[in-house]
Amino acid sequence: xxxxxxxxxxxxxxxxxxxxxxxxxxxxxxxxxxxxxxxxxxxxxxxxxxxxxxxxxxxxxxxxxxxxxxxxxxxxxxxxxxxxxxxxxxxxxxxxxxxxxxxxxxxxxxxxxxxxxxxxxxxxxxxxxxxxxxxxxxxxxxxxxxxxxxxxxxxxxxxxxxxxxxxxxxxxxxxxxxxxxxxxxxxxxxxxxxxxxxxxxxxxxxxxxxxxxxxxxxx
Amino acid sequence: xxxxxxxxxxxxxxxxxxxxxxxxxxxxxxxxxxxxxxxxxxxxxxxxxxxxxxxxxxxxxxxxxxxxxxxxxxxxxxxxxxxxxxxxxxxxxxxxxxxxxxxxxxxxxxxxxxxxxxxxxxxxxxxxxxxxxxxxxxxxxxxxxxxxxxxxxxxxxxxxxxxxxxxxxxxxxxxxxxxxxxxxxxxxxxxxxxxxxxxxxxxxxxxxxxxxxxxxxxxxxxxxxxxxxxxxxxxxxxxxxxxxxxxxxxxxxxxx
Amino acid sequence: xxxxxxxxxxxxxxxxxxxxxxxxxxxxxxxxxxxxxxxxxxxxxxxxxxxxxxxxxxxxxxxxxxxxxxxxxxxxxxxxxxxxxxxxxxxxxxxxxxxxxxxxxxxxxxxxxxxxxxxxxxxxxxxxxxxxxxxxxxxxxxxxxxxxxxxxxxxxxxxxxxxxxxxxxxxxxxxxxxxxxxxxxxxxxxxxxxxxxxxxxxxxxxxxxxxxxxxx
Numbered sequence: 001x002x003x004x005x006x007x008x009x010x011x012x013x014x015x016x017x018x019x020x021x022x023x024x025x026x027x028x029x030x031x032x033x034x035x036x037x038x039x040x041x042x043x044x045x046x047x048x049x050x051x052x053x054x055x056x057x058x059x060x061x062x063x064x065x066x067x068x069x070x071x072x073x074x075x076x077x078x079x080x081x082x083x084x085x086x087x088x089x090x091x092x093x094x095x096x097x098x099x100x101x102x103x104x105x106x107x108x109x110x111x112x113x114x115x116x117x118x119x120x121x122x123x124x125x126x127x128x129x130x131x132x133x134x135x136x137x138x139x140x141x142x143x144x145x146x147x148x149x150x151x152x153x154x155x156x157x158x159x160x161x162x163x164x165x166x167x168x169x170x171x172x173x174x175x176x177x178x179x180x181x182x183x184x185x186x187x188x189x190x191x192x193x194x195x196x197x198x199x200x201x202x203x204x205x206x207x208x209x210x211x212x213x214x215x216x217x218x219x
Numbered sequence: 220x221x222x223x224x225x226x227x228x229x230x231x232x233x234x235x236x237x238x239x240x241x242x243x244x245x246x247x248x249x250x251x252x253x254x255x256x257x258x259x260x261x262x263x264x265x266x267x268x269x270x271x272x273x274x275x276x277x278x279x280x281x282x283x284x285x286x287x288x289x290x291x292x293x294x295x296x297x298x299x300x301x302x303x304x305x306x307x308x309x310x311x312x313x314x315x316x317x318x319x320x321x322x323x324x325x326x327x328x329x330x331x332x333x334x335x336x337x338x339x340x341x342x343x344x345x346x347x348x349x350x351x352x353x354x355x356x357x358x359x360x361x362x363x364x365x366x367x368x369x370x371x372x373x374x375x376x377x378x379x380x381x382x383x384x385x386x387x388x389x390x391x392x393x394x395x396x397x398x399x400x401x402x403x404x405x406x407x408x409x410x411x412x413x414x415x416x417x418x419x420x421x422x423x424x425x426x427x428x429x430x431x432x433x434x435x436x437x438x439x440x441x442x443x444x445x446x447x448x449x450x451x452x453x454x455x456x457x458x459x460x461x462x463x464x465x466x467x468x469x470x471x472x473x474x475x
Numbered sequence: 476x477x478x479x480x481x482x483x484x485x486x487x488x489x490x491x492x493x494x495x496x497x498x499x500x501x502x503x504x505x506x507x508x509x510x511x512x513x514x515x516x517x518x519x520x521x522x523x524x525x526x527x528x529x530x531x532x533x534x535x536x537x538x539x540x541x542x543x544x545x546x547x548x549x550x551x552x553x554x555x556x557x558x559x560x561x562x563x564x565x566x567x568x569x570x571x572x573x574x575x576x577x578x579x580x581x582x583x584x585x586x587x588x589x590x591x592x593x594x595x596x597x598x599x600x601x602x603x604x605x606x607x608x609x610x611x612x613x614x615x616x617x618x619x620x621x622x623x624x625x626x627x628x629x630x631x632x633x634x635x636x637x638x639x640x641x642x643x644x645x646x647x648x649x650x651x652x653x654x655x656x657x658x659x660x661x662x663x664x665x666x667x668x669x670x671x672x673x674x675x676x677x678x679x680x681x682x683x684x685x686x687x688x689x690x691x
Contacts, residue, residue: 305599337598
């Protein structure tokens, strides 16, 4: 078997572009899904029952759905319903945001609920308002519990962006697989793709471990 | 020199500590500790927290490897190899501060598990024995209960029954009442008193001075990894010789 | 807009065969991942240091690389495996790493006092692990293990990229043939949800019932 690793160098710009798209997708999705998650969480804690149910239904539905199916659905079905043509990138972004917002909503809810009721009462007893209690007592404590989980979600998201390659978004996975089928350099391109993902993902995974050790709360 | 004749004096001691040393990094937990436990004795180890009492207890059945000296059990030096340590451990019963009952087993199976897994006894026979031991500690009605549903005092009594199930020659108690609510301490101490009255050889690490004085035959006072002084309860509690023993008692608000 | 669910209805056998394969692949992968993960997790906790480092590299690599990449990676070796077998191997390797982490964390969460108590009874190291540590660790692992189960089912859908004829793949085929992606994909969504929701809830319910068995 003769191997030709120069193929990776030859297509370096296409690979770099793929990495850029992968990173941008991750950043944009998180930037939208954090506020998105907060909105859904607040909806679930609303005093208005229908809003509460809608929030719960949203979270349960999207957490119990394969992301790749959501990507296909957003690509083929969404344009038929809302009647606008989105670019593949925007379509992928929508699918990822719908998914990650649901996970974030759960993370935020768990983080806020983990702060004991006594802390809340202690704040109120000092004469603080509900909002002050939320802002000064509950949230600062909750952040420590939320951050590590959010970091785990980030790494999952980074990897999950590869799924949008099935709708021809030019991310790393898509571009690498494209080069593979153009050049028939299967072994080389698959290895290079895995290696690039590894180099990008491994430090992130380690960083998450560190955050869990640093901020993690053992019950 | 005391004129007090120690129980079991003149016979071969069950446990002998000879210059035992244990270090954790630069911290010396046991500093050349020597002493002995005779058959039929109730030896109480007292002293401030972190003075080495519990460490010595864990060295006794080789749960804690030590750095120097020797421990003899029944005249034989404790083996260093894990596989042989088992044979010594099964001859000593141990009771822990946090009970350490196995949460996935009923009270009855907690007591029977040692006989089944270690002695290879049939389950039915082991359970029969376990039943009689639960009766002995006054918990016949709790045999089907899981530890999570028992009070602290009940859990500790099950733990004592579990240790007794192995027919041990010695019972080691590591602060058995420290994690208990005040109202349940009595029921555990009563079981221990009953054991002592039956002639069981016991080594008890405790902060219960009343128990040590009433039930103990020999008191060893620890401080900073060393034995400060030892003797019969009458001597230690009423006429302590060492200033550090007196300091320890006055910290507890004991005596005057 | 008019709906036409007839492609779903007429091809229900084809889709159902995909659903069966989804379930079979998920169960097989989960079984494989449990075996691999338990062995790796135990070896990492109790094994020698060098072995722990090697296994940590395996686990962290699997956490760093997307499932999609792991699924296509077996193509680099020149062995002809069926798509199903390839998917099974890849998912087992990938999920096994996650199970290993759960097993290790479960073992590490059992207080050392439990081991000490069992040793004090005279049990051997192997007996301590089998009779005392693992039974409790398994209870504590249940919630995380349950979420791995639902992740597994979701990951089987990604096996569509290597042409495993599971539910996702079959749905794509019908959607493309009938030009009715809305009806087909919406139906598939509902089927996946109905499959996954009870799993998630069921694991939670089981855990609540056995929780106390792991609380030492």
